[in-house]
Amino acid sequence: MTPSTKIIFNPCENKENQYIAILVNGLEKHGFDVSKLDDFLSSGEHFRSIQLVHLNWFENLDDSSRQSMWKSYFRKLVVLAAVKFGKKKLVWTMHNRLSHEKKSGKLSRALTRKLVSQAHAVVIHSAVSEEILRGQYPTLQAKIVHIPHPDFMDVYGPMIPEDRENRSSPLKLLFLGAIKPYKNIELLIEVAKRFSEEVQLTVAGNPNSSSYREELEKSAQGADNISLDLKFIPDEELPNYIHQSDLLILPYSLESSLNSGTVILGFSYGRTVICPRIGTIDDLDAGEDVFDYSYSTESEHLEALEKQIKTAIKLHQNDSNSLIEKGHRMQNLVLKNNNKQEVVHRLVELYGSLLQ
Structure with a gap:
């Protein structure tokens, strides 16, 4: 060579x-x-x-x-x-x-x-x-x-310093990435509607078609706790989106998904995730620092997602910095392993x- x-x-x-x-x-x-x-x-x-x-x-x-x-x-x-x-x-x-x-x-x-x-x-x-x-x-x-x-540490710009004094309810969840059907955004919106007071969900990313965009907008209609930023998110804006969240939520399909760059991105910028136990999650073996789950059917997926959101809400209400601490431990783990x-x-x- x-x-x-x-x-x-x-x-x-x-x-x-x-x-x-x-x-x-x-x-x-x-x-x-x-x-x-x-x-x-x-x-x-x-x-x-x-x-x-x-x-x-x-x-x-x-x-x-x-x-x-x-x-x-x-x-x-x-x-x-x-x-x-x-x-x-x-x-x-x-x-x-x-x-x-x-x-x-x-x-x-x-x-x-x-x-x-x-x-x-x-x-x-x-x-x-x-x-x-x-x-x-x-x-x-x-x-x-x-x-x-x-890892993606500093790739999209520097990490924004944490303001641990002013973290408050509701729990801020973020879905980030290309908006495609296999990522189960409809399911996520359905579950988020059940937590109208406790959760603020932001879905940020570019839909793969105008018809899918309209479908998601219709699904979220009337839900005041759901914000849809359905557009391409420039690289320099990603750290701010992540910083404003308490954790990322990524309800991927276990049928096709195996690895996730967005999971690694979240960890790289100090946020943990709610996500099915795909290969990326499995390899890191992070224990309770990640809200992972498994499912066999769509109904099981909905129940598992709801359960993990409830767990995250409880932790956030008891200590508003607990989720951030989990995210920072995941950041250290990714910087070592990835x-x-x-x-x-x-x-x-x-x-x-x-x-x-």
């Missing part, structure tokens, strides 16, 4: 998620020349120069229409064929149990099988991912590499082992 090793990291930029910037910037500091996947076949010279291709969320397809879905699928098959033909090293990061896009489920699973069979390494961000992969692909063991999700410099270092080591 040389200081100017040419690789593709896809996507190499994402305005809605600094996860990509952390890794790409870190790789470039270690001497890697990072290119876009779109440029992979731009010229024979460029194609030959690429030594390694690292794909993220590659199994997700454009399901806006049947035609778009099939076009997306075949384009990705061409990319994988080019990687194989060119004898490039292939790395795939497993982010989710399943694709979140329901319409393209079968094609997405077929693409995932292709990725797994062709990859020289499969990066996972949580231990449970290995169990899932080994269950589906028993011979995969040697390819699996566990590298934690990087240190972004160490994450990049381990990725560089992986690339080195594949390219030697």
Whole structure:
């Protein structure tokens, strides 16, 4: 491996998620020349120069229409064929149990099988991912590499100092992130309505469609304790949103969700979470500093969510700083277990082992 090793990291930029910037910037500091996947076949010279291709969320397809879905699928098959033909090293990061896009489920699973069979390494961000992969692909063991999700400390700006003297009721809950159906926002709104006096819920993020925006606005209509900031939230505003909350609430789908950058974001800025016990939560093993839960049905999900909100309300009423203290302990844990410099270092080591 040389200081100017040419690789593709896809996507190499994402305005809605600094996860990509952390890794790409870190790789470039270690001497890697990072290119876009779109440029992979731009010229024979460029194609030959690429030594390694690292794909993220590659199994997700454009399901806006049947035609778009099939076009997306075949384009990705061409990319994988080019990687194989060119004898490039292939790395795939497993982010989710399943694709979140329901319409393209079968094609997405077929693409995932292709990725797994062709990859020289499969990066996972949580231990449970290995169990899932080994269950589906028993011979995969040697390819699996566990590298934690990087922390977001100071990535979106400095953390705002706490004002512990003026924390008061009601309990301020925050949902933050892209607004998509699998994140169960409707369920969250339904539960929040039951706590009209004790809870103030803010939902902040950009809906994936105008129809879904209208659906959520209709759902929250008449609920004075629910604020919908349904728009893209600029990076520099994220610390303030988090600072104004007592904790984040993220009722993700256990069927598809496995890792969560928003959970890591909340911890990085000193807030704990109410969240199903997905892989990100499981790995940190934080005990009572996280309000995690499990469920099998939608009704069980609603009950579990309501129960954890009640627990948080009681703690907040007894000591308005107790939730903040939990958040700060989670921040220390993430800075230790998910240190972004160490994450990049381990990725560089992986690339080195594949390219030697």
